[in-house]
Amino acid sequence: MSAEETARSTAITFWGTGDSMGVPRVYCDCSVCEEARSSGTNRRKRSLVHLNDPELGVLLIDCGPDWRDQMEAAGLRRLDRILITHAHFDHIGGLAEWADMCRWTGIAGEAYAKPDVIDEVLTRFPWIGRNITFIPIEGPLQLGRWRVDCWKVNHGKNGYSYAFRFSDLAAGRSWAYCSDAISLTEEQLMPLMNLDLLILGTSFYEEPFPLHTRSVYDVKEAAALLERLKPKQTVLTHMSHDIDLRREYPLPADVRFALTGMIIQV
Structure with a gap:
């Protein structure tokens, strides 16, 4: 991006990239969880992104149970509004603490859902x-x-979630956030077509469990899906302890895993 384009862009920062239990899982001593406890390459808080744009105020997508630590890490003392994808605990568990902050500061927050x-x-x-x-x-x-734009998406055994598509019609730019989805219908896929950026949840590289027991795409399924959706770039988030960021995976071109603190300009 040129300096002028960057000034007009929105910065998306990944505060959390983990699935519902985060990494390390408290009960687990697998190699990924053990590494996350030590060097921290695979340490992942629950999925959440921060949109940095002066026109938006301080805006987050979701407000999970790691919200307080994520705010502290970002050095922020105020949150203006959030968008909520669905009401599972890993996406709303921080709302009570945010409400308490609003009470003490006297500044009411806005939650869109x-x-x-x-x-x-x-x-x-x-x-x-x-x-x-x-x-x-x-x-x-x-x-x-x-x-x-917000629309319902299949969340497998966990029911449903919602995805968000952001479109700057004047500039011809669009991106979407779809953290919790699997087996999307043709209608649900349509808003994800031909994006500049797709942020998609993938908990496993290749999930070994029966489809009817699952709730999120795996990486191999996502790769096949991207051949149809054709985004310019894709970032995979909502990762379980199956994903080891020390490994090299055969990802398609312009696809990468989200890292805590990663910033993307759109």
Whole structure:
């Protein structure tokens, strides 16, 4: 990117790249978990990205149970708004701490989610609406220069999640965040076509378990899917302890694993 393009871009920073249990898993002494405990190459907090753009304020996608440590690592003392993909604990477990921050600072946060996701959150945390304003997504959002479309995607045995597509129509740019999905239908795949950047969840390199017991694509399935979707670049996140970042994997061109702290300009 030129300096002018960078000034107009949004920086996506990966604060977390792990699956629902993170790495290391507390019960596990596999080589990946042991390495994560020592040198930390494979240490992964629950998946979350930060969008750095002056038009957006401090904006995150999801707010999992590692949120406090992730905020501290980023040196941030304020969070303006989040987008929520779904109401599983690894994606909303930090909401209570965020609400407490809002209470003490007197600055209410904004959480955008589909109405069914908001209902689930308020059922689990019935008091949380005093400090966080929940805004239902009932059509496209406009956040700064980005039009944001949200749609339901299959999450396998875990039901469903939502994905987000960001489109800068004036500049002809688009990218999407789809962290928890598997066996997407043709309709669900359409918004993921021909992106500048796709962020996709892949928990295993080749998951050995029956399809009906699974909830997220593996890397080999993602590679086949990308031949159809044709994004310019892809970043794989939501990784379990099956993925060893010390290894060389036969990834397609323009595909890479997310690293904690990685920044991508779009």
